[in-house]
Amino acid sequence: MSQQLALVSDPHNTVPFSAHKELPKRLVPPHVEALKPYQPGRPPEELKRELGIERFINMASNENPLGPPASALAAIQEILPEINRYPDLGGTKLREALADRFAIKVDNIALGSGSESTMANIIRAFLHDDDEVLTSQGTFIGLYVLVNAQGIKLKTVPLKNYHFDLDAIADAVNPKTKMIYLCNPNNPTGTIFTRDEFETFIRKIPDHVLVILDEAYYDFAAINPEYPDSMRYRLDNVLTLRTFAKAYGMAGLRLGYGLGHEYLIDYVNRIKLPFEPNILAQAAGLAALNDDEFLGNTLENNEEGMAYLTQEFDRLGLHRIPSHANFIMCEMGTKENVAKIHEGLLRSGIAIRPLTAFGLPTCLRITVGLPEENRKLITALNKILAPEKKK
Ligand SMILES: Cc1ncc(COP(=O)(O)O)c(C=O)c1O
Numbered sequence: 001m002s003q004q005l006a007l008v009s010d011p012h013n014t015v016p017f018s019a020h021k022e023l024p025k026r027l028v029p030p031h032v033e034a035l036k037p038y039q040p041g042r043p044p045e046e047l048k049r050e051l052g053i054e055r056f057i058n059m060a061s062n063e064n065p066l067g068p069p070a071s072a073l074a075a076i077q078e079i080l081p082e083i084n085r086y087p088d089l090g091g092t093k094l095r096e097a098l099a100d101r102f103a104i105k106v107d108n109i110a111l112g113s114g115s116e117s118t119m120a121n122i123i124r125a126f127l128h129d130d131d132e133v134l135t136s137q138g139t140f141i142g143l144y145v146l147v148n149a150q151g152i153k154l155k156t157v158p159l160k161n162y163h164f165d166l167d168a169i170a171d172a173v174n175p176k177t178k179m180i181y182l183c184n185p186n187n188p189t190g191t192i193f194t195r196d197e198f199e200t201f202i203r204k205i206p207d208h209v210l211v212i213l214d215e216a217y218y219d220f221a222a223i224n225p226e227y228p229d230s231m232r233y234r235l236d237n238v239l240t241l242r243t244f245a246k247a248y249g250m251a252g253l254r255l256g257y258g259l260g261h262e263y264l265i266d267y268v269n270r271i272k273l274p275f276e277p278n279i280l281a282q283a284a285g286l287a288a289l290n291d292d293e294f295l296g297n298t299l300e301n302n303e304e305g306m307a308y309l310t311q312e313f314d315r316l317g318l319h320r321i322p323s324h325a326n327f328i329m330c331e332m333g334t335k336e337n338v339a340k341i342h343e344g345l346l347r348s349g350i351a352i353r354p355l356t357a358f359g360l361p362t363c364l365r366i367t368v369g370l371p372e373e374n375r376k377l378i379t380a381l382n383k384i385l386a387p388e389k390k391k
Pocket of ligand 1: 061062113114115116117140142183186187214216217242243244245251254255256
């Protein structure tokens with residue numbers, strides 16, 4: 001079919017694109033063709049209208065329920081008149097502050113528009129052709145999507161009692177394994193591997209295999225002496241990922257970073273889009289990084305909320321997996337049980353996360369909220385589960 005090359009005189013061109021089916025088939029590589037479109041939850045506005053609810057409590061995305069730090073808002077306000085300018089290419093001030101924080105060099109830091117962007121940059125920088133990525137089932141879906149989108153082979157081993165099975169991952173390394181992805185605490189299970197487990201694992205991994213240690217929920221787990229804070233080691237084949245999206249309350253601004261040896265970080269910085277992260281994110285990040293009060297309040301809210309929800313979930317007889325992050329995963333036994341709770345909570349104006357997309361169709365994940373939100377969740381769960389308890 002040949003295309004019509006005609007200039008449309010009407011400035012509000014209403015001529016549709018042709019129903020051309022052949023061109024995409026020839027343009028799109030098979031690994032992109034195989035990608036499933038992202039399935040977002042139903043828009044809150046639509047749900048609100050349908051269910052007659054004014055305000056939704058969002059416990060679905062592991063965000064910070066306290067809102068953004070006031071210090072970050074003030075920094076954004078201050079930099080707003082400069083958004084006609086490109087941001088500092090090197091993100092120098094923020095990288096200097098991070099370098100200070102971790103006692104490393106600026107060259108050990110790659111910024112990104114969210115840690116997921118840094119993850120994408122790492123994948124683009126180091127993986128090609130027959131390289132393989134090795135990880136666990138039941139971990140952050142963003143990783144699976146990025147690897148598949150690059151046409152790279154992804155190998156997974158099963159979770160072991162909802163934990164990363166580091167022994168099985170080490171055993172599965174083969175000559176084509178270029179990268180191993182670990183998530184600690186793991187999303188969506190909330191579980192961690194310990195220092196001993198990590199040290200045993202890393203000794204077994206050849207130096208030429210790159211280990212990505214995703215520590216998006218680091219701040220919530222760091223008080224645990226068993227937790228292996230990757231920045232307490234200096235490992236040449238490990239890249240750590242951290243984010244401002246969770247404990248720092250800035251998920252919508254998109255700011256994250258990677259830490260590691262300068263020879264690796266150099267390539268990540270060559271691949272990244274020159275002006276990510278944007279000017280507002282850089283300014284807000286710098287302010288938030290020094291806002292110990294906000295971080296303290298976040299951790300306190302999480303600790304109290306986690307203690308309350310843990311106790312209440314146990315009283316309700318829910319099978320929860322002990323969590324080291326800002327969310328709790330529950331094993332509900334069947335998909336029907338997940339749907340019943342998910343839909344029941346939606347009708348009460350509470351959004352949580354069913355985990356089919358994570359390959360855990362009988363599980364759901366609930367983010368710790370504000371005290372009032374946690375109480376509303378428990379009241380709603382009481383109602384949904386009450387008839388069952390009487391049986
Ligand atoms: C384990 C993990 N890594 C990375 C991300 C993405 O973080 P960011 O918002 O910084 O891209 C998330 C977000 O949910 C996550 O759970």
